[in-house]
Amino acid sequence: MRKLQIMIVLALIAFANSVMADALPSWNDGTTRTAIIDFVERVTKPGSTDFVPVDERIAVFDNDGNLWAEKPVYFQLLFAIDRVRELAPQHPEWKEKQPFKAVLDGDMEALVASGKKGVLELVMATHSGMTTVEFEQTVSDWITSARHPTLKRPYTELIYQPMLELLSYLRDNGFKTFIVSGGGIEFMRPWVQEIYGVPPEQVVGSSIKVEFEMRDDGPVLTRLPEIDFIDDKAGKPVGIHKFIGRRPLFASGNSDGDLQMLQWTTAGSGPRFGLIVHHTDADREWAYDRESHVGKLDKALDLAPANGWTVIDMRKDWHRVFGFEAQ
Amino acid sequence: MRKLQIMIVLALIAFANSVMADALPSWNDGTTRTAIIDFVERVTKPGSTDFVPVDERIAVFDNDGNLWAEKPVYFQLLFAIDRVRELAPQHPEWKEKQPFKAVLDGDMEALVASGKKGVLELVMATHSGMTTVEFEQTVSDWITSARHPTLKRPYTELIYQPMLELLSYLRDNGFKTFIVSGGGIEFMRPWVQEIYGVPPEQVVGSSIKVEFEMRDDGPVLTRLPEIDFIDDKAGKPVGIHKFIGRRPLFASGNSDGDLQMLQWTTAGSGPRFGLIVHHTDADREWAYDRESHVGKLDKALDLAPANGWTVIDMRKDWHRVFGFEAQ
Numbered sequence: 047m048r049k050l051q052i053m054i055v056l057a058l059i060a061f062a063n064s065v066m067a068d069a070l071p072s073w074n075d076g077t078t079r080t081a082i083i084d085f086v087e088r089v090t091k092p093g094s095t096d097f098v099p100v101d102e103r104i105a106v107f108d109n110d111g112n113l114w115a116e117k118p119v120y121f122q123l124l125f126a127i128d129r130v131r132e133l134a135p136q137h138p139e140w141k142e143k144q145p146f147k148a149v150l151d152g153d154m155e156a157l158v159a160s161g162k163k164g165v166l167e168l169v170m171a172t173h174s175g176m177t178t179v180e181f182e183q184t185v186s187d188w189i190t191s192a193r194h195p196t197l198k199r200p201y202t203e204l205i206y207q208p209m210l211e212l213l214s215y216l217r218d219n220g221f222k223t224f225i226v227s228g229g230g231i232e233f234m235r236p237w238v239q240e241i242y243g244v245p246p247e248q249v250v251g252s253s254i255k256v257e258f259e260m261r262d263d264g265p266v267l268t269r270l271p272e273i274d275f276i277d278d279k280a281g282k283p284v285g286i287h288k289f290i291g292r293r294p295l296f297a298s299g300n301s302d303g304d305l306q307m308l309q310w311t312t313a314g315s316g317p318r319f320g321l322i323v324h325h326t327d328a329d330r331e332w333a334y335d336r337e338s339h340v341g342k343l344d345k346a347l348d349l350a351p352a353n354g355w356t357v358i359d360m361r362k363d364w365h366r367v368f369g370f371e372a373q
Numbered sequence: 374m375r376k377l378q379i380m381i382v383l384a385l386i387a388f389a390n391s392v393m394a395d396a397l398p399s400w401n402d403g404t405t406r407t408a409i410i411d412f413v414e415r416v417t418k419p420g421s422t423d424f425v426p427v428d429e430r431i432a433v434f435d436n437d438g439n440l441w442a443e444k445p446v447y448f449q450l451l452f453a454i455d456r457v458r459e460l461a462p463q464h465p466e467w468k469e470k471q472p473f474k475a476v477l478d479g480d481m482e483a484l485v486a487s488g489k490k491g492v493l494e495l496v497m498a499t500h501s502g503m504t505t506v507e508f509e510q511t512v513s514d515w516i517t518s519a520r521h522p523t524l525k526r527p528y529t530e531l532i533y534q535p536m537l538e539l540l541s542y543l544r545d546n547g548f549k550t551f552i553v554s555g556g557g558i559e560f561m562r563p564w565v566q567e568i569y570g571v572p573p574e575q576v577v578g579s580s581i582k583v584e585f586e587m588r589d590d591g592p593v594l595t596r597l598p599e600i601d602f603i604d605d606k607a608g609k610p611v612g613i614h615k616f617i618g619r620r621p622l623f624a625s626g627n628s629d630g631d632l633q634m635l636q637w638t639t640a641g642s643g644p645r646f647g648l649i650v651h652h653t654d655a656d657r658e659w660a661y662d663r664e665s666h667v668g669k670l671d672k673a674l675d676l677a678p679a680n681g682w683t684v685i686d687m688r689k690d691w692h693r694v695f696g697f698e699a700q
Contacts, residue, residue, distance in 0.1 A: 178614060235618045246618040256614055258607035258633055264640040267614050280585035287505060287583055287594050289616060291562045291573040306585055313591040
């Protein structure tokens with residue numbers, strides 16, 4: 047009975063794949079789309095020398111600037127700014143202390159000058175002092191109500207439609223999709239299932255320490271104002287190893303923060319795929335790379351050709367950027 | 374097409390469930406087996422007030438003494454002892470330094486006296502100084518060749534057959550099964566898929582730090598002699614939160630090291646299940662609890678009734694302990 051069930055499911059999946067001529071509809075025909083589809087067909091075709099068993103089809107995606115936008119600054123920073131403003135009355139010392147002062151003064155330049163680590167510290171500090179359950183609720187409330195400062199849309203609409211299709215396409219082909227982001231793991235987990243179809247346990251990210259505490263009304267996990275792990279740059283292969291425990295088959299990023307993840311992934315034996323989102327579309331999204339203070343793409347762009355990484359030219363390769371655009 | 378496929382799969386799963394009268398064949402009829410099956414039916418029955426969506430059916434299992442045996446000492450310690458003996462010529466200082474001296478002298482009592490943390494340090498120290506790929510190979514070689522000191526069987530045969538059936542039964546009912554062990558995460562990952570049907574990315578455990586390094590022949594992750602995380606006692610809910618990011622529905626352990634995991638799991642809203650393996654069978658396995666130096670079960674046993682946790686009486690509840698016993 048179990049064997050029959052498995053055979054029917056496999057037959058249905060094979061049939062579904064065969065009619066998937068319309069994979070990646072928001073991608074223009076061209077070398078980028080073709081490279082992705084060729085790779086997936088190569089590793090999923092039974093009997094092919096490049097065939098990879100389903101269990102080993104791990105795909106990792108950076109989040110900021112790769113699955114959703116990251117301008118004018120990382121969206122988690124905009125969340126943190128809202129939190130700083132809300133919590134400021136309880137923290138009079140923030141008026142004189144960077145990077146909090148910059149937030150309260152609305153001085154975005156000073157904030158950016160504090161660097162990614164400073165920004166992460168700000169994020170972590172404003173995200174602590176409550177239980178994990180309370181924080182999850184705070185994030186859930188924010189993600190449904192907040193609006194992007196210039197585009198005036200919910201952040202969950204600022205997801206790249208072609209990347210959503212790529213996530214689905216990979217899953218339809220037996221891949222297990224993970225997010226591997228420099229962003230906070232607990233900032234992403236409350237909404238990734240609904241928005242990306244990625245379950246919370248398939249998110250790797252930066253984290254602060256939490257502590258188990260037995261209170262009178264039961265156990266809680268308290269969030270401490272102390273960084274536990276930064277999942278960026280050389281931290282990304284470490285995070286992948288720690289949380290996933292095997293080398294991905296497919297990695298997608300958009301900045302030098304993803305360089306080591308791309309190197310680690312594509313250095314594996316057998317077929318591997320490295321993908322870079324290059325932001326080249328100032329009309330529909332933003333255009334930036336080597337000089338940008340968020341999502342700086344410099345070294346990884348230089349190293350892409352020698353490593354065989356595929357670079358997405360957003361303007362040329364994507365028929366649509368966001369789901370709300372006319373088809 | 375996709376909808377039809379999903380409907381057929383769901384129908385097949387429902388049918389498979391309806392004929393699963395033979396679930397848990399190595400469990401004797403009785404209150405323990407009934408409690409498990411009643412719980413699973415309650416949370417999986419569509420329309421039931423206790424129904425839990427598939428996505429949220431997370432089950433966590435301790436490993437040592439819960440899925441496989443742990444006597445005379447944790448099996449990972451026996452692996453570490455083999456490693457210490459192999460590496461000793463390169464470490465003359467170990468002759469005078471505990472807990473290494475105890476290992477080289479074959480002085481198990483002195484080793485046990487160094488405590489769980491000391492033992493973990495020993496394990497971590499002997500597990501470092503190589504790449505992650507090299508370590509994985511070392512573990513894979515050991516697990517296929519090593520034999521238990523008294524039972525003279527491969528460690529992978531010292532798995533509790535009833536627990537294997539429980540893992541399968543839960544998965545057949547839509548649960549995602551995780552291991553949450555005080556043991557080393559990288560000691561378990563190479564063999565859990567084959568032995569337990571649990572993929573490496575669904576293992577939570579203790580870890581040492583690793584570091585990304587770009588060598589001439591490509592990137593590696595180097596294992597450092599520094600503890601990163603101890604997934605035991607109050608660390609277990611922290612590990613569950615860090616790696617899984619949601620509260621389990623079902624938790625199974627066998628010692629006070631699992632107490633906080635059981636508390637955290639069953640404090641969740643709605644139906645939850647806490648399960649304890651009580652080692653009561655000196656003939657077929659071992660009998661131990663409050664006074665044991667491994668798998669000490671004292672506080673958790675006292676707290677079980679008030680918390681509604683189900684306690685397995687190994688002698689009474691299990692028809693077979695190991696798979697190699699006659700059926």
